[in-house]
Amino acid sequence: MRGVNEGDRTPPSDALGRLPPFDRARLGGDPVEAAQSLVGAVLLREATSPGSELRAGRIVEVEAYVGTEDRASHARFGPTDRNRIMWSGPGAAYVYLVYGMYDCLNVVVGAPGVPAAVLVRAVEPMAGIETMRTARLAHAARSRRAWSPDRLRAEASRLAGLDPPRLASGPGAVAAAFSIDRSATGLDLCAPDAPLRLADAGHEPPEVVATDRIGIGYAAEPWKSKPWRFLDPTSRAVSGRRRR
DNA sequence: GCAAAGATTTGCT
């Protein structure tokens, strides 16, 4: 286990842990604007056990899902047991399971009663990188039941050599690296003392590029082509294509 | 009650 900040140039973990909570008012207006404002924000996870570190990273890629009319949104069937939290108002976490093995973190946005959420697709790690590797491996061991001990050892080796910007690149990887699962649904991500929360990075927002959303080929137009994916084109942590 | 598909990731061809 490495000592705190030994040999890296990221801000000290204790300073990251004291960043101001993300302003809920910035999430409660237009959901698309809320999504853009989350690019550059910091995702924080308090240490979960002795020996684990505080995890922090800059959000560099998100997607907005807006209202019941959006044919790509989970809200398109109206409120259900799974998606009900999307109607609850800004700041709540909505975590769902996709493809039977990947949890995906969303930030509920928009006014209460309007179902909208922002999918966090990629985070650029700033602290707790070794804990993220451990969490990625734990997720693999839990979800890939068919894997042999040899295959798991190979995965441990692959993760050990993975560049930090790739550790939380993609929505399933974000949740795995930050140890987020569906039990986090309903957490208030704007609460200053939440174990998983959003913080303000405290400097100018990054350049933000808009593209259409990923993995929603099932949706009809015009929803399929809405430019509601937002990313920081300078980050190596962005998943997939950077342009339309 | 059952079949189908999914806001994904990874490895192999």
Place this chain on the structure above:
DNA sequence: GCAAATCTTTGCC
């Protein structure tokens, strides 16, 4: 570029 792994949610009979 394609398919596998895995299981919950939703739709249809």
